[in-house]
Amino acid sequence: MADEVLVATPDVGVVQGELENELGARRPQVAGRSMSRVTRFILPGAAGGRGRRSTLDAPAIVRRLRNRPDRPRVGLNHVFAGNGIFTGQPKLHGGAGTDPRATPYPLPAPEAPVVGSRPVKVAILDTGMDPASLALPIFAQHPLHGTHEMDTVYENPATQAISLMGGHGTAVAGIVARYAPNAELTSIQVLNQFGVTDELNLTAALERAAAAGAEIVVMSLGGALLPEESVDELATMFDVLPPGTVLVASAGNTETEIEDYFPARAGRVTSVAAIDTTDGQKAPASFSNSGDWITACAPGVGVHCAYPAGTWNYTANGAPVVSTGYIAWSGTSFSAPYLAARIAAGTMENGTAADAAEKLKAGLTGGFRRYGGFLDAPPDFLAP
Incomplete structure (x- = not known):
């Protein structure tokens, strides 16, 4: 976000003079949900008129503050967005890899619980949940639900015109509901209906996940950092979560x-690439990122997903997608929740989600170089 500087709230006192008195930065109140870990400063002139920018160099200010002897935790406010390669790539980006394809076929019923498994709290940080989609069988039959923050879904509710990333969180949640019947689902709205958020709001969403007691956090979002930026600096936002959180x-x-893709690149994070398993073949998906930092890969092409009813008009060929509740969609966005669901399903009464994650990852074989170990899915994971 242009002309914004974030400071860890406990460190505000040591840089307050430089930012407010010397530079004239101001601290606006955070709109919407409360935020305690990070304080935002707006550089002077940035909000003085439509499209107006501050004349100050925000990256240079951050570098100067970080070089102080007291080492305050200071950074830029990075942008995150729903990851569609058809929309281009903002600085921080994540989500779907292709246009959705409408399908009339309902999702199969949720799998039976694994013998000996226990309930696990899973937080999905995404666009939120479409309230109407909760009536779909995949959610109505799912026994455990926490709080679902709402996905506004439509750019025009009167015509049910679905926004660019409207329903993305619903699709992700449906995968977890289907393969982890022991998961208590909580949807946290961090991306708006067009798939955009920033670092400040992602940090706030992680606070809400911690307050909900999440044992597993799913993030189908992310993006590339500039060469001079540090994944480690951004990764401090995860400190609000207990160490055992997956x-x-x-x-x-x-x-x-790519080497510096956040949050997947962060040390605490299990990163998931996509594999194309259509037509009985297995190969890296054409859109998926790769790298030695990737932990695992899973099917991610033509995934059968829950989706809001309406019309999606962002296709590359101009033909609208008309959904009655189900679509086929491709992207690492859908590989990641599948792996998270398998971790949740495998969490035993006498163990933690972290134990289940380590066991699952240790058993992955047959992957591809720079894509991690392969986690297979049943054939009906893909849409007919």
């Missing part, structure tokens, strides 16, 4: 051997 993130859909 973090799962999509590896991204920019078809590159």
Whole structure:
């Protein structure tokens, strides 16, 4: 976000003079949900008129503050967005890799619980949940639900015109509901209906996940950092979560051997790439990122997903997609929740989600170089 500087709230006192008195930065109140870990400063002139920018160099200010002897935790406010390769790539980005395809076929019923498994709290940080989709059988039959923050879904509710990333969180949640019947689902709305958020709101969403007691956090979002930026600096946002919390993130859909993709690249995070298993074959998906930092890969092409009813008009060929509740969609966005669901399903009465994650990852074989170990899925994971 242009002209914004974030400071860890406990460190505000040591840099307050430089930012407010010397530079004239101001601290606006955070709109919407409360935020305690991070304080945002707006550089002078940035909000003085439509499109107006501050004349101050925000990255240079951050570098100067970080070089102070007291080492305050300071950074830029990065942008995150729903990851569609058809929309281009903002600085931080994540989500679907192709246009959705409408399908009339309902999802199969949720799998039976694994013998000896226990309920696990899973938080899905995404666009939220479409309230109407909760009536779909995959959610109505799912026994455990926490709080679902709402996905506004439509750019025009009167015509049911679905926004660019409207329903993305519903699709992700449906995968977890289907393969982890012991998961208590909580949807946390961090991306708006067009798939956009920023670091400040992602940090706030992680606070809400911690307050909900999440044992597994699913993030189908992310993006590439600039060369001079540090994954470690951004990764401090996960400190609000207990050390044993399992973090799962999509590896991204920019078809590159990228090195600094956040949050998937962070040390605490299990990163998931996508594999194409259509037509009985197994190969890296054409859109998936790759790299030695990727933990695992799973099917991610033509995934059968729950989706809001309406019309999606962002296709590359201009033909609208008309959904009656189900679609086929491709992207690392859908590989990641499948792996998270398998971790949740395998969490035993006498164990933790972290134990289940380590066991699952240790058993992965047959992957591809720079895509991690392969986690297979049943054939009906893909849409007919």
